[in-house]
Amino acid sequence: MASNRCVVYLEPGKVEVETIEYPRLELAVQHRKCDHGVIVRTIATNICGSDQHMVRGRTTAPKGQTLGHEITGEVIEAGRDVEFIKVGDIVSVPFNIACGRCQMCKSGNTGVCLNVNPARPGAAYGYVDMGGWVGGQANYVMVPYADWNLLKFPDKDQAMEKIRDLTMLSDIFPTGYHGAFTAGVRTGSTVYVAGAGPVGLACAASSQLLGAAVVIVGDMNPERLAQARSFGCETIDLRNKADLPDMLTQIVGEPVVDAAIDCVGFEARGHGQGASEAPATVLNDVMSITRVAGRVGIPGLYVTGDPGGIDENAKTGQLSVKMGLGWAKSLTFTTGQTPVMRYHRQLMMAILHDKIQIAKAVNATIISLDDAPKGYVDFDKGAAKKFVINPNGLIK
Template identity: 50%
Template sequence: MALQNQDYPKLQDPQGRKIEHGVILKIVTTNICGSDLHIYNGRFAAPGGMLMGHENTGEVVEVGAHVERVKVGDICSVPFNVACGTCRNCRERHTEVCLNANEELGFCGAYGFNLGGWQGGQAEYMLVPWADFQLLRFLDRDQAMEKIRDLTLLSDILPTGYHGCVEARVGTGSTVYIAGAGPVGRCAAASAQLLGASCIIVGDSNPARRELVTQAGYEVVDPSSATPVADQIEAILGTGSRWVDAAVDCVGLECHGNGPNGCSHNVEEAVINTMMEVIRPAGAMGIPGVYTDQDPGAPTDLNKQGLMALGFPGAWVKSPSFTAGQCPVMRYNRELMMAILWDRMPYLTPLLNTEVISLDDAVDAYEVFRDGSPKKFVIDPHGMTGLVGTGDRSQSAG
């Protein structure tokens, strides 16, 4: 990971063709995501020199000739899914698998993620294509900047956590198990609360992250404990209650700290197998955690082939259901924006434990985040938020 000097972006697609439906954004905030760590750790193949960053919020500074609704000066959230708005999948609200955003694969585009060649936004400026369709505008600039710590989450992790809960059918009174207490898992816990869940249980081997979750009023389990997760859940729910209504995977392929002392079962399928064990018969699972067959650092020969040893045969009799894949951010981001603006999620800021940093500090922040920090690192390249340096990263490592 290194800082690079790059040219100011052009209104061109990854193949170099001019596009008039795009805009150039001056980045206000761009976040470091757990999914970025998959690339950083060599667990998701990416070309050298690729610009990172798929959690972006920016101010429009240039518009293409075909852009009609987005104006210079607008502050907007950028969904991490690149989507055209006109293909069959986009029209069906499956913007996570747009058919025009990735010419090599044929579907599924994303910024800074080796999916379609779209460069990321961990930079001073970035290109956003199909801007009229994609961008979520914040109509009140002053209000947006006041709440930017929370609004910056709309580009990915808050909709992703919410999507996992929706696909797991979380509703009023649900009991929920969320695998992972990183920023996405914490957003999933906040989303489960917004959706009306009763008991929200978050599993993580990192004690600093578990502490954040506990302080927010949620229950925690430790998957690295010698006590199985199902037994820990039973201790929370009561004797004979080893199952939850819903389970959400906020870990993905880079599972670690699973099994006694974190030394066993460190394979890609560990989280999904645990969820199949703890879900009730006819329960549902949401799996927005990242999995890929482009994993050169996979822990087993089977995983390196893009395959997993799922305990599905034993779980089949439970009639479980699950939905996997990227979150279609545009399905949820406006509603979640309104929940933030009207203070329906006031617990987000302390739960996410956000630290705003400069672009110069981004390389160091990647290392700190990789080492287990309970922080959510937000990069402010231009100092527009006035929040750079307001946290103490030296005290954040878990």
């Protein structure tokens, strides 16, 4: 049996690659066989900003937490109840684990499946409080409910040619798209994206795909802002203490936009050089600049347990949000895990037919499994890259 190595969280700021058990067709949390599952040999698995929150010590993740929820791979073993996915298929694995049978799954809300996490609705691979599922920054991973969860790529050769783009389908491309779509981005929209990390860049590219007239990205990282400009976005450097509405006016002629998206989450900082952490900053910003009766997308992560929170309220996810402002402006908010399956097939087709170059937009950068710890360090320093781990050397 092949060995299985995986990226594991040890303590704040430290991850290592360790040998873990080779996956079995078994539901470890429920202690029963998983005849509806498959074993996937990982082709590409990505470092996500959500992983980085854990590695910074900003969640309740325990020592030994396996990492990785962005997985693309080849099926090498299938359970007896798997009918439509075959050994040899190359597939995208949605980061949401979903049963396909519960009320939420049947209504398309696969991010809050009721049957895959004993603690709460919703589950994910390799993430704290998300059901205890083993992470996918590894050589091999088990995927349950395979016929329901997996997105099969129609042509293996074409999939490998476009693997840098297709690997984004497991999370950040649908997540960015979900943020833009639920914020109401349509043909001719003016859009503000808070955050130029990989999800923010994916959201900006998605806004362009949806037909936005202008996409403005705000951040305090010059390298990431340059990456946003590389595919046609306007940018705002938030190290400048000027008011955000004034900076928007210089670009679109008015202090508001049609749609705004928070791609930062709970580790947000205030404006200005050297600004301190202020976790409600982005939420209040996007409310202030969204047109009345507009929509706000919030794919940025917010947690209920943050040991590193700036105060006792922040440690439990209680933030000083200007809800009265949102109410007065009749704004609509969409939060929570992105239901990847709602979008991934359409986005796959956009990739395969050259309607978008998402890997270029997020600056996909291939690294080995052994280089994953360094990738985490570089990402934490603000590298304008989306690190794609190549654990089995299958990406050319």
